[in-house]
Amino acid sequence: MPAYYETGHAKNVANFQDLIAFVTSYGATYNPTKNALKLPQLNTLFTSGHNALADVVAKNTAYNNAVNARIASFDGLRALCTRLVNAFQTTDATAEKIADAKGFNRKIQGQRSTKIATPVDANTPAPTTISSSHQSYDQLIQHFAGLISVLQSEPSYTPNETDLKIATLTAKQADMTAKNTALATVYTAVSNSRIARDKVLYKDITGLVPIATDVKKYIKAIFGASSAEYAQVKGIEFKNVKK
Numbered sequence: 001m002p003a004y005y006e007t008g009h010a011k012n013v014a015n016f017q018d019l020i021a022f023v024t025s026y027g028a029t030y031n032p033t034k035n036a037l038k039l040p041q042l043n044t045l046f047t048s049g050h051n052a053l054a055d056v057v058a059k060n061t062a063y064n065n066a067v068n069a070r071i072a073s074f075d076g077l078r079a080l081c082t083r084l085v086n087a088f089q090t091t092d093a094t095a096e097k098i099a100d101a102k103g104f105n106r107k108i109q110g111q112r113s114t115k116i117a118t119p120v121d122a123n124t125p126a127p128t129t130i131s132s133s134h135q136s137y138d139q140l141i142q143h144f145a146g147l148i149s150v151l152q153s154e155p156s157y158t159p160n161e162t163d164l165k166i167a168t169l170t171a172k173q174a175d176m177t178a179k180n181t182a183l184a185t186v187y188t189a190v191s192n193s194r195i196a197r198d199k200v201l202y203k204d205i206t207g208l209v210p211i212a213t214d215v216k217k218y219i220k221a222i223f224g225a226s227s228a229e230y231a232q233v234k235g236i237e238f239k240n241v242k243k
Contacts, residue, residue: 056197081147137176151169
């Protein structure tokens with residue numbers, strides 16, 4: 001997932017609160033005709049901005065937890081699959097079945113026929129597109145399922161080791177699938193949360209930053225460009241930092 005810096009957004013909201021404090025201090029003198037610039041509406045907008053930031057933080061935390069859960073679920077997959085192929089070669093499986101098992105393992109290891117390895121990007125935020133070495137998480141799941149199917153088709157594959165048993169492997173595949181799906185879901189949630197935040201803060205005319213700019217203009221208009229009141233607010237900075 002790209003790095004998103006919340007500090008710029010939070011600074012805009014914090015500065016808006018400072019702007020409201022000055023507006024409040026002006027009392028009845030601050031009396032704009034535009035409804036969106038009135039003090040109650042400014043307070044409502046500040047609350048919306050604050051809540052939007054909090055929602056992004058909460059959903060981003062859920063996303064990070066899902067990333068870690070998926071990494072843990074896929075951890076050790078390559079080493080496990082190599083062990084499975086080695087164990088399969090000690091059964092009565094035909095050369096063709098062993099070749100099939102090796103083929104799935106080669107894909108899981110990220111190897112082409114030329115043995116060029118391509119690592120999985122553990123920081124990918126959601127199921128990736130199919131790469132030339134089939135290294136996206138969904139493809140790893142499918143290759144693992146294929147390997148399990150080959151093992152399951154051989155009656156003589158009856159390992160005593162619990163982690164090599166078909167039931168254990170099937171459960172691991174199900175967990176990998178669940179963690180991969182969960183991550184895609186929370187990635188969508190955090191992405192939508194950021195879109196909602198950006199609308200609250202930066203939407204033309206009604207967003208917090210455009211409104212803040214209009215408030216400063218109104219203060220300049222009623223008190224004058226060289227007034228002490230305008231000097232209080234003109235340096236309060238608001239930036240469009242949509243990400």
